[in-house]
Amino acid sequence: MYEAHWGLSTRPFENTPDPSFLYRTPQHEEALGRLLYAIEGEKGAAVLSGVFGCGKTLLSRTLLAQLDSSLYKIAIVTNPKMTITELLLEIAGKLGAQNLPTKQSEVLKNVVWDSIETLLKNNLRDGKQSIVIVDEAHAIKDPEIFEELRLLLNLQADDRFYLTLLLLGQPELKGLIEANKQLAQRIAIGYHLQPLDAAETAKYIQFRLKVGGQEKPIFTEEALKLVHSYSGGIPRRINQICDISLLTGMEQGVKKVTPEVVKEGVASLGV
Ligand SMILES: Nc1ncnc2c1ncn2[C@@H]1O[C@H](COP(=O)(O)OP(=O)(O)O)[C@@H](O)[C@H]1O
Ligand SMILES: [Mg+2]
Incomplete structure (x- = not known):
């Protein structure tokens, strides 16, 4: 749409968790390093928190891209707002369980449990580490589900956890975990992502423009500052x-995104 006008090969500000667009701020680097440490150090559980839109899901995708699939079995649950049985079924399925029953009943839960336990043991025997990533974990409102996740961590052999659990979610996740003391004690690693400061925001924008194919600055210094304060x-x-500003700038036929362009773009969003 506006790519040609700005000399871009692709749109740089899509809200998708594409690891090639990851700008490694010191915070994102540290968060990634800690999640990797939890996995490679075979820790039981780790938590990554931060407000909506700060990069948690993108980091989980980056992590996945870095892990050697011959060494890990990974289950990612992206929408954990479900019943305990549904959640266990999803985890079992994604860890590779075959022929799982689909009808729900109390008995089923035990069946799924047995299946998960067998799977985790088999993965370990095959030299594969099992990883369960629960994204949007703050959406879990049923304390029983946190308890079930804790019980998963209880599965251990020779002082080794059968799996590593990564919980990602908005800041209230920390309180939800604290409510289950035993689960909280299992969290070996934690990190909280903060918003970017003005200097990081400017570098972030320039980085994404570069990945989008344009190395020359498009936003003026003042426009970058304004994007930081609005965002x-x-x-x-x-x-x-930035996306609406690029569109607005193209519509106006200008060669630079100035604060006026940003203001007009934001006003047109109506938010
Ligand atoms: N460090 C970063 N570098 C590049 N893009 C990022 C970064 N952090 C977040 N984003 C982008 O912001 C958007 C929201 O990030 P996301 O990971 O979905 O946030 P969260 O899961 O914390 O709500 C995504 O499009 C993502 O690509
Ligand atoms: Mg997310």
């Missing part, structure tokens, strides 16, 4: 504002 440094909002 609060939250990547998802930065993307939205």
Whole structure:
């Protein structure tokens, strides 16, 4: 749409978790390093928290891309708002269980449990580490589900966890975990992502433009500052504002995105 006008080969500010667009701020680097440490150090569980749009899902996708699939079996649950049985079924299925029953009943839960336990043991025997990533874990409102996740961590052999559990979610996740003391004690690693500061926001925007195919600056210094103040440094909002600013600038036929362009773009969003 506006790519030709700005000399871009692809749209740089799409809100999708594409690892090639990851800008490694010191925070994102540290968060990634900690999640990797939890996995490689065979820790039981780790938590990554941060407000909506700060990069948690993107980091989980980056992590996946880095892990050697011959060494890991990974289950990612992206929408954990389900019953305990549904959640266990999803985990079992994604860890590779075959022929899982689909009808729900109390008995079924035990069947799924047995299946997960067997799977985890088999993975270990085959030299594969099992990883369960629960994204949007703050959406879990039923304490029983956190308890079930804790019980998964109880499966251990010779002081080794059968699996590593990564919980990702918005800041309230920390309180939800604290409510289950035994689960909280199992969390070996944690990290909280903060919004970007003004300097990081500017570098983030320039980085994404470069990945999009344009190395020359498109936004003026003042426009970059304004994007930071409108977005609060939250990547998802930065993307939205930069995208609408590029569109607005093209419509106006200008060669640079100035604060006026950003203002007009944001006003047209009506938010
Ligand atoms: N460090 C980063 N580098 C590049 N893009 C990022 C970064 N952090 C977040 N984003 C982008 O912001 C948007 C929202 O990120 P996401 O991972 O979905 O946030 P969360 O899961 O925390 O709500 C995505 O399009 C993502 O690509
Ligand atoms: Mg997310």
